[in-house]
Amino acid sequence: GAGVSQSPSNKVTEKGKDVELRCDPISGHTALYWYRQSLGQGLEFLIYFQGNSAPDKSGLPSDRFSAERTGGSVSTLTIQRTQQEDSAVYLCASSLQTGNTGELFFGEGSRLTVL
Amino acid sequence: AQSVTQLGSHVSVSEGALVLLRCNYSSSVPPYLFWYVQYPNQGLQLLLKYTSAATLVKGINGFEAEFKKSETSFHLTKPSAHMSDAAEYFCAVSDSSNTGKLIFGQGTTLQVKP
Numbered sequence: 001g002a003g004v005s006q007s008p009s010n011k012v013t014e015k016g017k018d019v020e021l022r023c024d025p026i027s028g029h030t031a032l033y034w035y036r037q038s039l040g041q042g043l044e045f046l047i048y049f050q051g052n053s054a055p056d057k058s059g060l061p062s063d064r065f066s067a068e069r070t071g072g073s074v075s076t077l078t079i080q081r082t083q084q085e086d087s088a089v090y091l092c093a094s095s096l097q098t099g100n101t102g103e104l105f106f107g108e109g110s111r112l113t114v115l
Numbered sequence: 116a117q118s119v120t121q122l123g124s125h126v127s128v129s130e131g132a133l134v135l136l137r138c139n140y141s142s143s144v145p146p147y148l149f150w151y152v153q154y155p156n157q158g159l160q161l162l163l164k165y166t167s168a169a170t171l172v173k174g175i176n177g178f179e180a181e182f183k184k185s186e187t188s189f190h191l192t193k194p195s196a197h198m199s200d201a202a203e204y205f206c207a208v209s210d211s212s213n214t215g216k217l218i219f220g221q222g223t224t225l226q227v228k229p
Contacts, residue, residue, distance in 0.1 A: 004158070031215055040124070043159075043205065043219040050214065091158060095215050101147055101166040102215050106158035 002026075004107035006092050012113045013082055021077045021110045025094030032075050033095070033104060034067060038088040046090075049075060082114045117142050117208045121220035129228050134178075134193040136223050138206030141187065147209040148189040149217060150180055154202045162204075165189060176200070201227045 005024040013019050025032050034046040045059040049069040060066070064082075069075040079086055089111050093104040122137040140146055147166050151159040163174025170182040180191045189206060203222045210216040 033216065035219075040221070042221040043207075043217075045210075045216055045218070048214055048216055056212075056214065056216070093159075097215070101164070101209075103161045103164070104159075104215065104217060106151075106160070108156065108158045 004092055004094055004105050006090075006107035006110050008110055009108065010111045010113075012115065014115050015084060016081050018078065018080045019082055019112060021079075021090050021092075021112070023075045023077070023092030023094075023107060025073065025075070025092070026096075026105055027073075029094035029096050029105070030072065031095040031097075031102075032069060033093045034075070034077050035091045035093065036061075036088045037091055037109065041088075043091065046077070079112075082112075084114050087112055087114045117146070117210055117218045119206050119208050119218055119220035121204075121206050121223050123223055124221060125224045125226065127226040127228060128196045130198055131195050134191070134196045134200065134225065136191040136204050136206075136225065138180075138189045138191065138220060139187050140189060140206070140208045142208055142211070144211045148180075148182060149207040149209075150174065150178070150189075150191050151205045151207060151219075152202050153205065153222075159205065162191070196225075196227045198227050198229065201225055 032049040035043045048056040064080045067077045089109040091109045093106045095102045118141045149164045150162040165182045173179045206220040207217040
């Protein structure tokens with residue numbers, strides 16, 4: 001596709017269940033980012049992948065959160081034992097260039113609701 | 116550490132009026148600054164960016180922003196608001212790690228009244 005694709009667009013789950021959110025970046029983009037957007041909280045950085053380098057996991061809020069990027073393309077964000085405070089929109093972005101001047105291209109997000 | 120503060124979580128203007136959305140930043144290195152817009156149920160879209168060239172940056176849809184180092188500000192303006200400008204606007208500063216990671220403000224919701 002032409003843009004960043006995320007699935008599912010909406011996910012409702014029960015507290016304690018595990019969820020997986022998928023991101024398919026723009027073809028050729030080597031950098032991939034996950035952000036979390038909570039109501040009234042702005043965007044919170046979660047994790048960053050660049051090529052084959054070790055990911056920057058500094059934004060992951062707890063060890064229940066993990067992410068992987070297979071083959072330098074598709075990424076999966078996994079939340080184990082979900083809690084109600086995990087309810088948010090999870091946004092994925094990709095970028096063609098490294099460094100600070102490149103544009104991040106965002107997907108439409110995956111809205112997670114934990115009951 | 117880098118940070119961004121957006122003054123005013125909600126701004127309401129009349130159609131045709133000036134739009135002014137405020138953003139102040141803190142950065143330990145020369146900053147790269149961005150404004151993104153998010154329409155309902157959509158991802159973020161880049162409006163404009165400052166990367167140390169001209170201090171007055173023009174973006175899409177008639178928006179512009181001016182980098183003022185002395186004021187550590189990067190306010191977003193548009194001379195005449197249109198109904199289609201109603202959206203949430205985010206100011207962001209690049210992280211000092213040179214990874215392209217962005218630090219976002221809390222966002223400002225712009226309402227445009229007819």
